[in-house]
Each structure stands twice: as C-alpha cells, then as structure tokens.
Amino acid sequence: MDSVYEALVKIVGKDHVSNQPEELFIYSWDLGTTEPHRPDYAISPRTTEEIQKIVRLANKERIPIVPLGGGLSLAGLAVPFKGGMLLDLKRMDSIIEVNERARYALVECGVSQGQLTAYLERHYPHLTHSEPGAPPAATIAGNVAIHGQGDLAHPYGFNSDMINGLEIVLPTGEICLFGSCATGVGWFTLHPLPDVGLFLGWNGTTGIITKVSIRLFPCKKIRGIGMFVVADEELVPEIIYKITHTQMAEDIVAASQAIPPFTSELQHFTINIAADSEKELEFKLEMIFDDTLGEYIREGEGGFLGFIRGLQKPQISKTADWRKGGGFEYVGSIMPIEKYPECYRRGKEISERHGIPYTVLGRCIGAAHAMMFSWTYAFNRADEETIKHAREALHETDDLVLELGGTIWKPGVYGQKLVMERLNANTLNLMGKVKQLLDPNGIMNPGNWEVR
Amino acid sequence: MALADFKYGDTIHRCFRCGYCKFPVNWTDVNNCPAYARFRMETYSCGGRLWLTRAWLSDEIGWTDHFAHIMFSCTACKNCEVKCPLRFNVDILNMITAAKGEMVERGMIPAGVKEFLENIQLHGNPYGMAKAKRGEWMEGTGLLPYQGQDYLYYVGCVGSYDTRAQEATKALGAVMQKAGVSFGALGKEELCDGNEVHMMGEKGLFEMVAEKNIAQFGKLGVRGIITLSPHAYNAIKNIYPWYGGQFEVLHQTQVLRDLIRDNKLDISKGFNARVTFHDPCFLGRWSGEYEAARAILRALPGLTLIEMEKNRDSALCCGGGGGNFYIDFLGGSADSPSRRRVREAYETGANVLAVACPTCLTMLEDALKSEELEGKLVVKDISEIVAEACGIAQ
Numbered sequence: 001m002d003s004v005y006e007a008l009v010k011i012v013g014k015d016h017v018s019n020q021p022e023e024l025f026i027y028s029w030d031l032g033t034t035e036p037h038r039p040d041y042a043i044s045p046r047t048t049e050e051i052q053k054i055v056r057l058a059n060k061e062r063i064p065i066v067p068l069g070g071g072l073s074l075a076g077l078a079v080p081f082k083g084g085m086l087l088d089l090k091r092m093d094s095i096i097e098v099n100e101r102a103r104y105a106l107v108e109c110g111v112s113q114g115q116l117t118a119y120l121e122r123h124y125p126h127l128t129h130s131e132p133g134a135p136p137a138a139t140i141a142g143n144v145a146i147h148g149q150g151d152l153a154h155p156y157g158f159n160s161d162m163i164n165g166l167e168i169v170l171p172t173g174e175i176c177l178f179g180s181c182a183t184g185v186g187w188f189t190l191h192p193l194p195d196v197g198l199f200l201g202w203n204g205t206t207g208i209i210t211k212v213s214i215r216l217f218p219c220k221k222i223r224g225i226g227m228f229v230v231a232d233e234e235l236v237p238e239i240i241y242k243i244t245h246t247q248m249a250e251d252i253v254a255a256s257q258a259i260p261p262f263t264s265e266l267q268h269f270t271i272n273i274a275a276d277s278e279k280e281l282e283f284k285l286e287m288i289f290d291d292t293l294g295e296y297i298r299e300g301e302g303g304f305l306g307f308i309r310g311l312q313k314p315q316i317s318k319t320a321d322w323r324k325g326g327g328f329e330y331v332g333s334i335m336p337i338e339k340y341p342e343c344y345r346r347g348k349e350i351s352e353r354h355g356i357p358y359t360v361l362g363r364c365i366g367a368a369h370a371m372m373f374s375w376t377y378a379f380n381r382a383d384e385e386t387i388k389h390a391r392e393a394l395h396e397t398d399d400l401v402l403e404l405g406g407t408i409w410k411p412g413v414y415g416q417k418l419v420m421e422r423l424n425a426n427t428l429n430l431m432g433k434v435k436q437l438l439d440p441n442g443i444m445n446p447g448n449w450e451v452r
Numbered sequence: 453m454a455l456a457d458f459k460y461g462d463t464i465h466r467c468f469r470c471g472y473c474k475f476p477v478n479w480t481d482v483n484n485c486p487a488y489a490r491f492r493m494e495t496y497s498c499g500g501r502l503w504l505t506r507a508w509l510s511d512e513i514g515w516t517d518h519f520a521h522i523m524f525s526c527t528a529c530k531n532c533e534v535k536c537p538l539r540f541n542v543d544i545l546n547m548i549t550a551a552k553g554e555m556v557e558r559g560m561i562p563a564g565v566k567e568f569l570e571n572i573q574l575h576g577n578p579y580g581m582a583k584a585k586r587g588e589w590m591e592g593t594g595l596l597p598y599q600g601q602d603y604l605y606y607v608g609c610v611g612s613y614d615t616r617a618q619e620a621t622k623a624l625g626a627v628m629q630k631a632g633v634s635f636g637a638l639g640k641e642e643l644c645d646g647n648e649v650h651m652m653g654e655k656g657l658f659e660m661v662a663e664k665n666i667a668q669f670g671k672l673g674v675r676g677i678i679t680l681s682p683h684a685y686n687a688i689k690n691i692y693p694w695y696g697g698q699f700e701v702l703h704q705t706q707v708l709r710d711l712i713r714d715n716k717l718d719i720s721k722g723f724n725a726r727v728t729f730h731d732p733c734f735l736g737r738w739s740g741e742y743e744a745a746r747a748i749l750r751a752l753p754g755l756t757l758i759e760m761e762k763n764r765d766s767a768l769c770c771g772g773g774g775g776n777f778y779i780d781f782l783g784g785s786a787d788s789p790s791r792r793r794v795r796e797a798y799e800t801g802a803n804v805l806a807v808a809c810p811t812c813l814t815m816l817e818d819a820l821k822s823e824e825l826e827g828k829l830v831v832k833d834i835s836e837i838v839a840e841a842c843g844i845a846q
Contacts, residue, residue: 015491015785020518022504026494029503031469044492070471071494090482091492114479121478122761136479137471320468321538327468382465 004061008043008085011053016044016091027068027086032329033379033391034076034412039066039086046091048167048175048210055208056173058085058443065171066445067204069142070112072134074329075412077146077203081447090139092210095119102188103127103216104164109141109209116140120216128152128219130159133363141209146410147201149372151251151272151311152217153365154244159214160200163190167211168199171439179213187213198434203410203448206438220274222281223250225312227305228269228293233341235301236267236362240337242292243271244368248284250274252364256344258357259322267344272311322357325380329390330359331397331415332374335406337364340373342404347375350396354389372409416449453554455509460547463540464506469499473532473544476766484762485532486769486789487525490782495522498532498544505551515555520562523552525781527789528651529769530737553653564779569654572661576643577609578778587639589618595625598636603702604674605637606688608681609644610777610810616817617810620833624680624704626844627835631716633707635678643668645679647687647734648775659695662687666697676700678707680835682735682809683773690739703735705744705808708838712751719841722753727837728760728802730793730816731767732809745808745834752841758800768793770807770815777811790819798829808834 008017018024019041028036040063045051058065064084071078080086092110098120099105105116113129114136120127130150132143143150147160156162165179165187176182178197179190199207230239236254243252251272258264271288275281289304296302320328335343340362351358359376375397379390398415401408402422408415420428432451438444455461474482474497483489487496494500501523507513526548533545555561556569571580589612590597598604605628611621628635646661665688669677677699679685689701711717727749735741742764749757762768771782771789782788794816797805805820807813810833817831 015787016493018493018495021513021516022495022519022522023493025507025513026500026503042493072470088492088494093481112479112482114475115481118478118480122480135470135472136475137482318537320470321466321540324463324466326466380465382462 004057004063005041007057008041008054011050011057012043012045016046018042027088028080030074030076030079031071032074032076032327033387033394034079037079037081038083039080040083041085042088043085044088044091048169051087051169051208051210052173052175054085054087055169055171059172059441062441062443064443064446067208069109069139069145070134070137072138073142073146073410075410077410077412077448078445079447084443087208089141096211097187098124098127098216099186099188100124100127104188104213105129105216106187106211106213107140108211109139111140112136113138113140113143120219126219127216129214129216130156130162132159140214141212144212144214145200145204145209149363149365153363153372154249154252156215156217157366162215164188164213164215165190166199166209166213168207169210170207171441171444181213198438204445205435205449206444220276222276222309223272223274223311224307224309226271226273226285226289226307228271228289228302229305230267230296230302231265232301233267233344235296236340237338239269239293239296240364240371241368243288244364246287246292248273248287253361254340255361257359258351273307319359319376319378322378323380323386325378325383325386327381327387327390328376328378329394330374330376331394331401332372332409333401333406334365334370334409335373335401335404337362337368337371339404339406340371343373346400346404347397350375350393350400351377354393356389356393373406413447420451453509455506458509458554459550460543461509463543464502464547466538466540467499467502467544468538469494469503471497471499472535472537473498475535476762476768477535478766480761483792484535484766484768486527486529486771486782489768489789489792490525490771490785490787492787496525498548501526501548501551502544505547508551515560517562520555520560520565521781523548523555524562524565524652524774524779525776527733527769527771527773527776527782529733529773531769534737534765549651549653551653553655556652556654562779564781565652565775568775568778569649569652569657572644572646572649573657577613578644578648578775579609579613581613584640586612586642589621590637590639593622593625595629596636598638598672598674600673601636602634603676603678604669604672605635606645606677606679606684607637607642608679608684608810610814611680612642614810614814616814620810620813620835621680623833623839623844624835627708627717627839627842628678630842630844631711633711641668645684645687647683648773650687650691651774662692662695662697666692666695669697669699674699676702678702678704680704680810682732682739683811686734686738703739703741703744703808704835705735705748706741708834709744709747712748717838717842719752719838721841721843722755723837723841724754725804726756726758726802727804727806728758728797728800729763729806730760730770730797730812731764732807732812733767733769733773735808736767737765745806748834748838749806752837758802760796760800762796768796770812772811772815777815788819790815791823794819794823794825794829798825803829804837805829805831806834806837807831
C-alpha cells in the first residue's frame with residue numbers, strides 16, 4: 001500500500017484524495033497550450049491545518065506540492081511538472097467576514113470571484129470588488145497571487161494592491177499572518193508593518209495562500225458600459241489618458257479583434273461608468289463622451305456606440321470556441337499605455353503569421369500609469385497543428401513584450417526564463433536566497449521561477 | 453468505439469472547462485453540479501467528464517470502476533447545459549449520456565447500474581420488487597383502474613413502490629378524485645417509464661420500455677396522461693414522441709394548478725406554514741415548468757412561500773436523477789446534494805420543504821434525517837399539501 005496515500009487519507013479523508021488515473025489525468029492538464037504532467041496525488045483539503053499537515057508530509061517525503069486555485073491562468077502555472085501533490089484549493093470556499101464599514105472581505109483561498117460577487121450583490125449591494133475578466137470560477141486568492149487586475153483597475157490598481165492581509169502556509173509548514181491581522185487586530189490593512197511581501201507573483205513557489213483579506217469598494221446603484229470606437233490605433237493612448245483625467249470611469253478597456261470582420265482593425269473602447277442617480281450618470285456621460293471624446297466625433301475620427309445599463313458578466317470562455325476548438329491562451333503584459341499602437345500592430349502580425357484571428361486588449365491600470373495588454377491565440381484542442389502555432393505565437397509574444405519595454409504578466413515557464421535572463425543580477429540573487437530560505441527542500445511548485 | 457466514431461467526436465473537445473457548468477445562475481457557489489458538490493474533484497464536473505470521455509475514447513486512459521463511478525454519478529440534472537455559455541451547450545449532457553451508453557454497450561458498468569437495469573428488464577422497476585406488488589398502493593383508496601377515462605394516472609416506479617412516496621401517490625389520487633377528474637391508474641399493469649434508463653445511456657432497454665408503454669397506452673385508448681413524477685413526465689412528454697408516442701401529458705402541478713384556478717377544489721382549510729419549494733430537474737430545467745407549483749402554493753390560504761436562493765433553473769438537484777436514487781453514488785456525506793439542499797431549505801426559515809417529485813421526496817426526507825432536522829423542517833409533496841388544504845385525511 002502507498003504510505004503517502006494512506007497518510008493523505010488520514011489528513012483529508014478518502015473522498016478528498018485520489019491517486020486514481022482519472023484525477024491524475026485531469027489535474028495534469030492546464031487549459032492552455034502547456035504540455036500535461038501528471039501529479040502523483042490529487043488532494044482537495046478543507047482547512048489551513050490540513051494544508052499544514054500535507055506540507056509537512058511533503059517535506060518529510062520530499063514530494064513536490066502544486067497549489068491550484070481556479071486553474072484559469074492558462075499559462076501553465078499549476079502544472080505539476082515534477083509530479084507530486086496537486087492541491088485543489090477550491091473546497092476552502094468560506095467567506096469568513098465582510099466588514100462593511102472598513103470595506104473588506106476576508107475569504108478562504110477557494111472562494112471564487114463569482115461567489116464573492118453573488119454574496120455582495122445579495123447581502124451588501126452597495127459594495128463591490130474588482131472583478132477580473134476571467135470566468136467566475138477564478139478564485140480571489142489565485143488572482144491576487146498572480147497580480148491580477150479587475151474592472152476597478154483604473155481607479156484602484158492591481159487586485160494585488162487591494163490586499164489587506166494574508167494567511168500563508170509556508171513551505172516548511174508554519175502558518176504565518178501578514179498585515180494588521182498578524183497583530184490580532186483585524187484584517188483591515190496590510191501596511192505599515194515591515195514588508196515581507198514574498199508571496200505574490202511567485203506562482204506558489206514560496207507558500208500557499210490560505211486566506212485573503214481583499215478591499216471592497218463602493219458599488220453605485222447604476223452601472224453600465226459606454227462604448228466608443230476609433231479607426232486609428234495611434235489615438236488610443238491619448239484617449240485613455242484624457243478619460244483618466246476626468247476621473248469619471250471605473251474601467252477603461254481598448255480592444256481590437258479580427259472577428260467579426262466588421263469590427264476588424266477598429267479600436268473599441270468599453271468604459272464602465274457608475275452613478276447613484278440619473279443626474280450623476282448624465283453628468284459623467286457628458287464629461288466623458290461630450291466634453292472629452294466629442295472632439296474625435298466632430299473630427300470624424302471616432303464614434304459613440306451607446307451606453308448599456310448593467311455590466312455584462314464576463315464570458316471570456318467564448319473566446320475558446322471561436323475556432324470551434326475549445327482552446328485559447330494569451331500573453332498578458334504590463335506595458336506603458338503609449339505602446340498600445342505597436343502592441344496592436346505587432347500582435348496582429350504574429351496572429352496573421354500563425355493563421356489565428358487576432359484578438360488584443362488593453363486595460364488601463366491606475367491613472368494611465370500602465371496597462372495590461374494581452375494577445376490572445378485561439379486553437380483547436382483536437383488539432384495539434386493549431387496548438388503548435390498558438391504555442392509558437394505565445395512564445396514570440398513573450399519575446400515581443402520584453403522587446404517593447406514591458407513586463408510579462410504571469411509568465412509561464414518560457415516567459416519566466418526570458419524575464420530571469422534580463423533580471424538585475426542582484427535581484428535574481430536575492431530571489432534565490434528567499435526561495436532557499438523559505439523552501440529549503442524545493443518542494444513548492446517546482447519548474448516555476450527556478451532561480452537556484 | 454474510437455473517438456471518430458463517437459456521435460460527438462467532432463465536438464467534445466470544444467469544452468474549455470471554464471467552470472460555468474458548476475454554478476447557479478447568480479454564481480452563489482460552485483456547487484450546483486450535484487456530483488461536483490459531493491466530491492469536489494474536477495473529474496466530477498461536467499467539463500471533467502467530457503475531458504475524461506475524450507481521453508477514454510482516444511485511449512489516453514483506460515476504463516476503470518472509478519471512471520464509471522464518475523460518469524454514472526451524473527444525475528442528468530441539466531444544470532451544466534443551462535449554465536454553459538458556449539454554442540454547443542445543447543449537447544454537453546447528451547455527450548455524457550452517450551458516453552454512459554458506450555459503457556453500457558461494452559458491458560463496462562458498475563454493479564449498481566447493472567442491477568438497476570437488470571431489475572427494469574426482469575421486474576419492470578429498479579427495486580427488483582414483484583410486478584404484482586406495483587398496484588398495492590391502490591388498495592383501499594377507492595381509485596379506479598384505467599378503463600378509458602379522460603386521463604391515465606401514471607404513477608411511476610418510485611410512487612408505486614416506495615412507502616413514503618406512496619403517500620404522495622395516494623394524496624394526488626384523492627385530490628383528483630375529489631375534484632371530479634376522470635382518471636384511472638394501471639396498478640400492477642403499469643411499467644417503468646424508462647426515464648432513468650435513458651439517462652443511463654441504455655438505449656435498447658429504453659426503446660423496449662417506451663415501445664411497450666406506447667403499445668399499452670394505445671391499446672387502452674389513452675389520450676391524456678397525468679404523471680405524479682417529473683421523470684415520467686419528461687420521458688412520456690419529451691422522449692416518447694421520438695418513438696411515435698403522442699399523448700397529452702400533464703404533470704400533477706399543472707393539473708392541481710388548473711383545478712384550483714377553476715374552483716374545482718375547496719382549499720379553504722388552507723395550509724398554515726412557511727413553505728419553500730424545490731424545483732425538480734425534470735420539471736424545471738428539462739421541461740421549463742417553474743410556475744405551476746408556485747401558483748398552487750400562492751393560492752393556498754395561510755401559506756407563505758419563501759424562495760431558496762437557488763431556485764428555478766438554478767435549483768440544486770436532490771441527487772436522485774440518472775438512477776442515483778437507487779445506485780446512490782452521491783450519498784454518504786454531508787456534501788451529498790440532498791443534504792446540501794435540505795440545509796439550503798432550512799436556512800430560508802421555512803418549516804415545510806415542498807417538492808413535486810416522488811424521487812425528490814424520498815431523497816430529501818432521508819437527507820432531513822441525516823441532517824437531524826426532523827421536527828424543524830418537514831418534506832411534503834405538493835399533492836399532500838393540497839390534500840391537506842382540501843381537508844382530505846392522510
């Protein structure tokens with residue numbers, strides 16, 4: 001009998017650990033183009049203490065651990081490259097606390113974006129969180145762990161900038177708290193304690209996030225999307241800059257895609273606007289679309305396409321079916337907004353070279369401080385040739401990001417290597433020391449950020 | 453069968469596994485797929501099953517008992533189909549049923565499933581009980597056998613054999629009798645409707661059952677059928693037409709709604725309770741009937757209807773569909789969908805959980821006991837509630 005399996009059964013119960021070929025098959029796959037690698041065990045723990053015991057077992061047995069949230073990064077960040085224990089964290093799905101006055105939610109690591117959205121809509125309709133474009137099954141913890149952004153990125157920045165506190169199981173099994181919660185006074189702020197922010201952007205190689213306190217924001221009674229279009233991509237940076245100056249929008253996204261053809265080569269803006277009254281809404285619409293964007297309309301350079309009340313729930317998974325193929329992956333980057341035109345043109349070239357209808361998108365972060373620019377490549381899961389093309393396009397795009405002066409957002413293994421080749425030597429050295437200190441046995445998500 | 457020969461071989465790869473299939477419509481949680489709620493492994497989600505099926509038909513994985521358990525634990529509740537945002541969503545549950553069918557054809561099925569199907573073949577019911585006992589529920593009811601009345605009262609296996617469900621069967625009969633509905637039942641001559649056989653992918657057996665029923669109904673001159681169970685309603689209304697069976701089919705809730713609306717029932721005794729209603733999958737998501745039961749409950753004096761957060765097309769399945777009320781692949785845990793569902797009902801503050809399905813009735817009543825909610829919450833079929841409002845002694 002497999003003693004590790006037996007030990008895992010003792011920790012989480014037999015229903016929540018498997019070494020059966022079916023679970024090992026499913027958890028070997030990322031949803032993007034990354035080649036599958038089978039874990040030896042799939043485990044769905046329920047508590048932090050169970051994770052602690054699993055981590056201690058993994059250290060004792062020198063078995064890798066790969067934490068998995070919603071599994072929707074698409075970049076192969078939770079593929080068990082070296083086997084081991086795949087921890088599906090979605091069963092840890094309690095919303096522990098919503099502090100209405102301090103505007104934060106304390107959630108376990110398996111709470112999905114959709115779950116928090118639904119909970120707030122029902123119990124705290126005047127509060128919202130920054131919801132990413134991913135399907136609602138994406139988790140809050142997974143999203144902050146990869147420095148995700150959401151539909152409040154323009155006013156409030158990265159979702160990882162909205163963290164008020166973290167509970168982490170370290171690779172050696174200790175449970176650590178970060179932020180005000182560490183002093184036992186609640187989960188309302190991450191600052192001003194000494195900065196030991198060693199867990200975000202590391203793809204689970206330095207610890208497992210088990211709880212997150214995430215900031216909530218006012219949710220106005222009316223929310224909707226204003227749409228604007230221009231033909232000239234060179235206009236996009238200045239338009240974003242001007243809209244951010246109004247401070248009237250919640251989210252600013254510019255996008256272009258080959259399908260449907262009538263939208264191809266046009267740059268479409270979706271601008272989320274929120275208001276508590278018709279008067280406020282009218283004022284904001286006027287400020288943005290008349291006073292700010294009116295000149296483009298008058299000059300014949302752009303067009304107002306209307307305002308739709310209500311925020312359409314993101315259904316990005318539809319992208320996967322554009323080629324009736326069930327697959328897509330994208331490269332995300334954090335990029336100066338001025339690079340939008342070149343990002344668009346070069347991305348379109350890469351897509352065309354690989355026979356993939358192009359899809360690009362830029363989301364404004366902060367007051368035009370940067371944008372998340374993404375290039376999406378659809379593929380047919382049943383056609384190896386299209387997967388190969390998508391993979392090559394992704395790698396070319398990783399190279400492009402760095403060439404254009406951006407940084408790769410949540411890079412996969414290929415992108416991580418590119419980044420590490422260019423990293424400041426002392427920074428890389430420090431990363432190695434941190435990794436060695438926190439994970440002396442190298443069990444955490446091996447294959448990712450291999451800095452040693 | 454190779455993937456290329458599978459009916460959905462050119463489509464099944466299109467599932468992205470984005471996870472919408474696990475949600476209710478408002479994303480409250482990821483537990484609206486009953487098997488996923490029970491096991492919380494991706495394999496047990498709709499997407500997991502589709503990926504595994506494709507891998508099996510491509511010889512990337514072999515058949516195992518565990519694989520079969522994963523497939524047959526699907527209750528065919530249709531939550532996945534309703535929630536999937538992609539264009540091929542109409543086929544995703546069919547893909548799972550077809551994969552079950554492939555296992556059936558190869559003889560690769562779990563023991564419980566084999567027993568279920570054998571019992572249908574041998575005895576005309578999944579329990580393996582004697583055909584002669586099927587009509588025992590009629591004894592002492594004063595209900596008539598079907599002899600050309602306006603409607604055939606089709607009870608189904610659960611309503612005929614399960615002692616708890618029989619109470620609902622009798623209640624509906626008594627209410628219809630009191631309202632003067634012209635109907636009769638088949639008693640021991642009744643045969644399984646085959647709905648679960650169909651959902652288990654056993655096409656041959658289903659065809660046999662359907663054809664026997666259609667022939668019997670035809671021979672008896674049946675034109676209209678009233679079903680106690682949404683499972684029978686689905687089979688006879690939605691599937692039998694493929695085999696030439698064309699009947700006017702009504703579910704009990706539609707009949708009771710009309711009787712109340714047309715003042716054919718004296719409901720003045722009312723029903724003093726806070727009631728929450730559990731939508732049966734084969735009535736709701738499969739047949740689009742969400743309002744009949746609610747119209748009945750709203751009409752009863754003294755009754756306060758409280759909705760569970762997950763209602764209508766977002767209702768959590770009780771876990772009994774696809775034959776799971778018998779094979780019980782989802783039982784044995786506080787995460788079992790039936791136990792989750794009674795907790796959801798209890799959280800509303802209701803003291804009665806109303807159902808409109810004998811399978812839901814038995815599943816949820818068992819769950820109530822496991823959750824130790826007896827005395828705090830009662831599960832009743834809507835027929836029993838109406839019977840009480842009419843002053844019919846139970």
